[in-house]
Amino acid sequence: MDVDLRKLRYFVAVARELHFGRAAAELHIAQPVLSRQIRALEAEFGARLFRRDRRSTELTEAGRQLLEDAPPLLAAAEALRRRVVRAEGGAGRFVVGFMPGITVTAAVRALRERHPGLAVEVVRTSWAEQARVVLDGRADVSFVRLPVEPRGLVVRPLFAEPRVAALPVGHRLAGGASVTMAELAGERLLQDPVVVPEWRGGSGSAGPRAETVEEKLEYVAAGEGTVVLPSSVAAFYTRADVVHVPVADIAPNRVGLVWAAGRAAPLLAEFAGLATELVDGGRRSPDLVGGSVGGSR
Incomplete structure (x- = not known):
């Protein structure tokens, strides 16, 4: 079965609101149209996704499973779209996300020097967005403050700080x-x-x-x-x-580099190596240096 991403987006909107009227308004479509699309999605899966009566809308067990799995799939599709649009211009572009306080200048400069024709850009992220920018394609890699949810990611620990x-x-x-x-x-x-x-x-x-x-x-x-x-x-x-x-008796904050699992672009591995050596002047804890951990699950 080929999954219809539009119907999947409709499902996620309803699942998060648990209200067809509010979800329809959010999606800017008529509620009867939304109801038909959800029924069509249920028919395609052969599973009931919602229990509805006049007073409430609830997710079934199948619906809860789909809500867990759908957002990463939608994010991957959006990331694919962004990367294709980015590549259409012909010029190479590599985007690095970073959290406040993490200095990434050395690794970014080193990548630019190795690839003079590559446009290397940086984007500041927030706690909520630090991994999401990679999953939805806004950034190729992101320097994050751990822990992050590892689903769909490769996580390379870098260093720790008090x-x-x-x-x-x-x-x-x-x-x-x-x-x-x-x-x-x-x-x-x-x-x-x-x-x-x-x-x-x-x-x-x-x-x-x-x-x-x-x-x-x-x-x-x-x-x-x-x-x-x-x-x-x-x-x-x-x-x-x-x-x-x-704070004397608290664990240090750990910093890592993340990128989307499944991507095999050579620039990712190259930049990860540069980051391991250069970010924040090589300020790394021995127990945090090494290969990738996490990954998709």
């Missing part, structure tokens, strides 16, 4: 050489606790909602709470009203 707590000037802990997680337990964490799995603060992430590092540091400076950052990010966002104190 993490620090950002505290307002004048805070009771701001003058110490280091702090412990126990000492931070009474603070509000101004970021997703998933990013700091060691967090044991009783107030959890009850502080103000903030997406960017700049926003988080504004709240830190105002005494609203703390954030735990890799040391390179803290150095990049230095400001006079915020102090960065090393």
Whole structure:
């Protein structure tokens, strides 16, 4: 059976909204058209994907499985489209994604020097987008802060760096050489606790909602709470009203390079080798150097 990607996109929209009307509005199509397309997809799979009544829409077990598997397939199709469009112009182009605080200049410069006719571009990413830019084709490789979901990816660990707590000037802990997680337990964490799995603060992430590092540091400076950052990010966002104190009993942040599993372009392996040697001046931990891990699953 050939999977119709358009119907698959329609399914994902309904599965995420669990409401045909809202999904139809999001897709800019009429609801009866959407319903027919979903019924056609169910017929093609020979499986019921939704349970519907007048009050609710729910995924079946088959629907939950399809929702797990469909997004990577759609992302791969979009990545294919982007790469073909990029190649149509004839000039070679290689795009490198990177997270804030990770310096990639040396590896990018080395690739340009080896391939003078290649346009090597960089794009800044966010925590949510750092791996997605590779899966959907916006970047060929991306420097990420681990962990990332490895599905559909090859992950090359590079180096590790310590993490620090950002505290307002004048805070009771701001003058110490280091702090412990126990000492931070009474603070509000101004970021997703998933990013700091060691967090044991009783107030959890009850502080103000903030997406960017700049926003988080504004709240830190105002005494609203703390954030735990890799040391390179803290150095990049230095400001006079915020102090960065090393956290003594927390695992370092690990940095890696990712690209789409299944791609065999020689430039990928070449750039990965350059990154291993050159990124951040070769600042690598011995236990993080080596071949690819992860991959598709």
